[in-house]
Amino acid sequence: MPISPDFTSILSKDWEINFTQCAPNGYLKYTELCNLLQLTAAAHSEIGGISFSDMQEFNQAWVLSRMRVEIIDLPKWRDTVTVKTWINSLENSRSVRALEMYVNGKKIVGSETFWAVFNTEKRRPETLALPYEHFELYPDTKATVETFSKINITHEKEMLFERTVCLSDLDIVNHANNVKYFEWCLDLVDEKLILNQQIESFEMNFLKELSLKDKVSIHENINEDNTIFSITKEDKTSFALQLNWK
Incomplete structure (x- = not known):
């Protein structure tokens, strides 16, 4: 246009x-x-x-x-x-x-x-x-x-969940939509923190695209002031999220 x-x-x-x-x-x-x-x-x-x-x-x-x-x-x-x-x-x-x-x-x-x-x-x-x-x-x-900023994902972390990218995760560019990564991680957070609006800020780094039927793992590291999630495919990081708490 x-x-x-x-x-x-x-x-x-x-x-x-x-x-x-x-x-x-x-x-x-x-x-x-x-x-x-x-x-x-x-x-x-x-x-x-x-x-x-x-x-x-x-x-x-x-x-x-x-x-x-x-x-x-x-x-x-x-x-x-x-x-x-x-x-x-x-x-x-x-x-x-x-x-x-x-x-x-x-x-x-x-x-x-x-x-x-x-x-x-x-x-x-x-x-x-x-x-x-x-x-x-x-x-x-x-x-x-x-x-x-570049989120630090070199710390010790716990593997929380595994999933496979499905059709509903894809967008018009034919890869997992960026908000889907965010949604997958938020679903693993204590719901009270979400419903009580305890997120002060958050950052997301999108590192490698994910495609239909890719198998991924979601990892978490909890600190006093923030929680860091990372999503990996075959041990390579595709996404990092840092939630900063009030």
Whole structure:
């Protein structure tokens, strides 16, 4: 699609929280929070002419590599949230995008995300084939207090669970969707911590893609202030998650 006449380098988009997105406590699920952030990023790329459809002409897609989310509050059922997004950096095959979520003008979530251009046939990163110079960049306007980092997974850990990637785990890029990794790990956390909104922030590192029928193991390391999960396939790490507790 061509660049929309409504294109702006900073996008704000409203979403109404519906009951299917909420946990039993009536508040937005952490996985659905990630989905809304990514849907807003996708909407911005759509009007800016670098969407999935545009990129598929060159067998390319954006894939998420790292994500940090800092949470002040979670929205609840029937809230209308405004998600604001802009790009910090965009060069060759990599981009850093900032996102913020507001309710009634109050910021409740900040996120920093790192994206890579991925060739969906060759299954490897490559330089973006589309023009992007029309995007104004905001390198100094940050959405989070801390930047994303490389999660330390070298510590002792316990193997908690094994599973096989199934069809419902796959997305349009034909690999396990990034939010699925997050969901698998959260399902192994004490539900009281989730329902009482004890997550202050979390980070995710996406290291290797997983495909249909891949067999994976989920590992956990519990510390005083955080819990670290890793997902491995044949002893190679595909994903790491760090949950930072209040």
